[in-house]
Amino acid sequence: MKDSEQYLERKAFFERVLTVYGRKPVLEVLQDPALTCHQLHLADNNREDGIITQLRELAQQRELPIKNHSRAALARISRNGRQDQGVALDVLCPAFQSIDTALDSLPTGARLLALDSITNPQNxxxxxxxxxxxxxxxxxxxxxGNAALGPLxxxxxxxxxxxAPLLLCDKLPDALKLCRDAGMAICALDAKAEHSLFSHQHSAGSVFVLGNESEGVSKQVQQIAxxxxxxxxxxxxxxxxxxxxASLIAFASELNAGA
Amino acid sequence: MKDSEQYLERKAFFERVLTVYGRKPVLEVLQDPALTCHQLHLADNNREDGIITQLRELAQQRELPIKNHSRAALARISRNGRQDQGVALDVLCPAFQSIDTALDSLPTGARLLALDSITNPQNxxxxxxxxxxxxxxxxxxxxxGNAALGPLxxxxxxxxxxxAPLLLCDKLPDALKLCRDAGMAICALDAKAEHSLFSHQHSAGSVFVLGNESEGVSKQVQQIAxxxxxxxxxxxxxxxxxxxxASLIAFASELNAGA
Incomplete structure (x- = not known):
């Protein structure tokens, strides 16, 4: 295998890895047999209490590598030293990919969501x-610009x-331009718009952009829409x-099919 | 007018009154010209600071009665002495009515929601x-059984x-039995049910019951469904x-009409 192919394979692998942190979220993943994990990271100054022992045992049952780190190194891995509680886990998310890779394999008439500054973790x-x-x-x-994929x-x-099929990108406007160049409709949701979501159709597929709850869709995205x-x-x-x-967009076609 | 009629009119009036408490929620209502208020209640030990003065002025502009109460009396009016901040306001909600009254005037094929222990205020x-x-x-x-209609x-x-068209009742099971006796379908939402919401139809109308997020629909309601x-x-x-x-239920018919 050529170096470039190896590099791309490793890149595609790491795109699918979500590093989860915090004792409860990590425990929940390890307890779910449907999820595949890559390795468990522990801070070397963790007190060996009940839950740390349980995490070690679950990782051993899965034959997962367990790596010990200084607390500072663990914070770099979790990217949230304040809330990682000395624990992080690499989880494989099979449906994650970069938007560039995804564009080649989307079905005709694909329906995508795009998130333009969704900062509230609950939303x-x-x-x-x-x-x-x-x-x-x-x-x-x-x-x-969006909330991080953390415990909340x-x-x-x-x-x-x-x-979930998360399509990762560096900057949303660039990703939207790629989709537009591929012939897709870029639809900004706006409560004041004249046209109804429910009568929208576009055979080459659509990207529905959800804006920040206070600010709406950003000006930069409005210009691309x-x-x-x-x-x-x-x-x-x-x-x-x-x-x-988002839910009404996600279920619009199901509802129409059932009618 | 007979005493009984007066009594029923007063009862119907009070059913439509929602007593809002807390300085910010009360201010927001007084500032919204689309909302009708009945009277402003203030605790007599409130410090006359900026917001209290503002509330008084807004009430005077609306020619609203302003009543002063002891803090204990105000807590009985707000029903939440801890969080009322010495302020309460009776707001008229024109679409509120008792379920008994509503049943006589619902359109054919009405679609109702019913809340079976929705305890999370955000939900x-x-x-x-x-x-x-x-x-x-x-x-x-x-x-x-449900979260109170408070600031959150x-x-x-x-x-x-x-x-919102809130249909008030004392006990949900009794209200559901009334609806069932009127010929309506009582539909318990349950993620494990075989039949799809999206193919459900019942010409005499339907009540869609949403259960508590952890517990689901209660046994008592399941028996009525x-x-x-x-x-x-x-x-x-x-x-x-x-x-x-709830949102998918609320928009199901809009979606079908638009298809």
Whole structure:
């Protein structure tokens, strides 16, 4: 195998690794036989109490490598030294990939979500949970600008983060331009838009962009968008929670199929 | 007018009054010209600072009665002496009514939600917001067992509580029996149910019962239910957030109409 191929394989592998931290989240993953783990990281100054022993035993049952680190090194691995509680775990998320890789293999008429500054971890977790359960082929997620995939998001997602088709990118605008160049509709959700989400169709596929709950979709993304869509509301209600909006997008086609 | 009629009119009036407490929630209501208020209650030991002065002025502009109470009396009015901050306001919610009254005037094929121990205020607020925005004719709400309609719920509802069609009852099982006797389908939502929400139809109307997020629908309600419905999920996701479930119910008919 050539060096470049090895490099790309390793890169694709690491894209699929989510490093979870905190004793409870790590324990929950190790206890779930449906999830595949790569290695357990422990700080070498952890007190060997009940839960640390339990984590070690579960890792040994799975024949996982256990690595000991200084607390500072562990903080670099978890990227959250304040909340990692001396514990981190590399979890393989089979449906994670980079947006570049994903674009080559998306089904015709794919439906993607894109997250434009979803900073509330509860909303992010709920969005991922609903998107994974519904008819969404991928969730475009930039690490910069959105809540990190930490314990609060994992909890709010009811553990579905590990199964969700997250399409990773560095900067959302660049990812959206790639999708637009591939012929997809870029649809900014906006409560004031004239056109209804429920009558939107685009045969080459659509990316539905959810904006920050206070600010809405950013100006930069608005300039890239090809469509602006709203959800029709009654009783003078002015907007919906962003996770509710995501859920309605995720289940729109299921509902239509069942009608 | 006969005494009994006067009594029933007064009762119907008080059913539509929601007593809001806390300085910020009260201020927000007084600042919203779309909302009708009945009277402002203040504790007589409030320090006359900026916000109290502002509340008084707004009430005077609306020609609202302002009543002063001892702190203990105010706590009885707000029903939350710890968090009322010496301030309470009676807000008229035109779409509130008792389930008994509502049953006589519901449209044919009405779609109701019913809340069976929704104890998380954020979920309750989101449910109310989505139901008010979508195609739901009423939300059956028993004070006992559910989160109280306090500041956290109002905030999570984005203020839509005041506009929402809340159908009040003492005990949920009794209200559900009334609806069942009127010919409506009583549908317990349950992630494990065989039948899909999206293919459910019942010409005499349906009540969709949402259970507690950990416990699900209670045994007592299960025994009253005529149907059990689930939402089909992909990727091994086992359940949806209860507010998301409510939103999919609320928008199911809108989605079908738009298809």
């Amino acid at each position: 992010l977790g709920m969005i991922i949970r609903s998107a994974a359960a519904g008819a969404i082929d991928g969730i475009i997620y930039a690490k910069r 998001v994992i909890k709010a997602s009811a553990g579905t983060v590990y199964k 090809t469509h602006t869509l709203s959800i029709p509301m009654r009783n003078g209600v002015e907007s919906l929670n962003v996770a509710v909006t | 309750l607020g989101m449910i109310i917001r989505s139901a008010a925005a979508g195609a739901i004719d009423g939300i059956i709400y028993a004070k006992r 719920v109002i905030k999570a509802s984005a203020g839509t509580v005041y506009k 005529t149907h059990t419905l689930s939402i089909p999920m992909r990727n091994g996701v086992e359940s949806l957030n209860v507010a998301v479930t």
